[in-house]
Amino acid sequence: MKIIISNNHLETSKKACDLFIKLLGKGYYNIGLATGSTQIRLYHELVKAYKSSKIDFSLVNTFNLDEYYKINPDYSLSYRYFMDNHFFKHINLPKKNINFLNGLANDPIIECKKYETKIKSLGYLDLQILGIGVNGHIGFCEPYSSFDSETSLVNLSDETIKQNSDGRFFKNKEEVPKQALTMGMKTIINAKKILVLANGQRKASAVNKAIEGPISSKVPASILLNHKNVVWMLDKEASSELK
Ligand code: F6R
Secondary structure, three states, X not given: OEEEEEOOHHHHHHHHHHHHHHHHHOOOOEEXXXXXXXXXXXXXXXXXXXXXXXXXXXOOEEEEOEEEEOOOOOOOOOXXXXXXXXXXXXXXXXXXHEEOOOOOOOOHHHHHHHHHHHHHHOOOOOEEEEOOOOOOOEOOEXXXXXXXXXXXXXXXXXXXXXXXXXXXXXXXXXXXXXXXXXXXXXXXXXXXXXXXXXXXXXXXXXXXHHHHOOOEOOEHXXXXXXXXXXEEEEEOXXXXXXX
């Protein structure tokens, strides 16, 4: 495991962008993406890099980690809308290369199975970008998710509903969908390389538990201790509880 600590969110995002560009140059084309306030600056840095011809997305295939259920992809608080707005519409990523769980799928089980099968058919992802929840979740794999889980429909924990209704996205708890479609822990951990980003004091405790262990389903991100190729990029505050 590699841990890179920066002064602030912007520096973390710039370093993550540089690593992304380097890995793309090595042929890491199948990439798992995350949404959320942590990732916004990374996408802005990647868009800037694209506009100054430092990166080309034409060969990239993206797979987003998760989507609320049921939510219309065109709704401004869907993860699909987030990605279109912050990233996809600004770069030369072919539309057909964007893979996304459909928040309106009639049959979520079939939707998840199809997604998992496609990722497996690629031999899993080359690079997975992750954020971490205050409760240690990755994607929407909440505490006590099975380490063997594949893409599936899950219930969101009270903590996640609370965090996501703090005004950054939804304004109150009632607005937040209570379920989501998410890649599973097994789907995530099978990626060849994993880059986790975390910023701010509110992430410090989860980061500490994930990095210092023990490995426990209580802290889903602690499963990353089992992976040989993980890079954590943290700002000073998120790293403040590491011993
Ligand atoms: C969303 C996702 C989540 C977030 C996590 C942190 O696609 O994968 O696990 O990464 O909830 O969210 P922020 O960055 O908003 O604190």
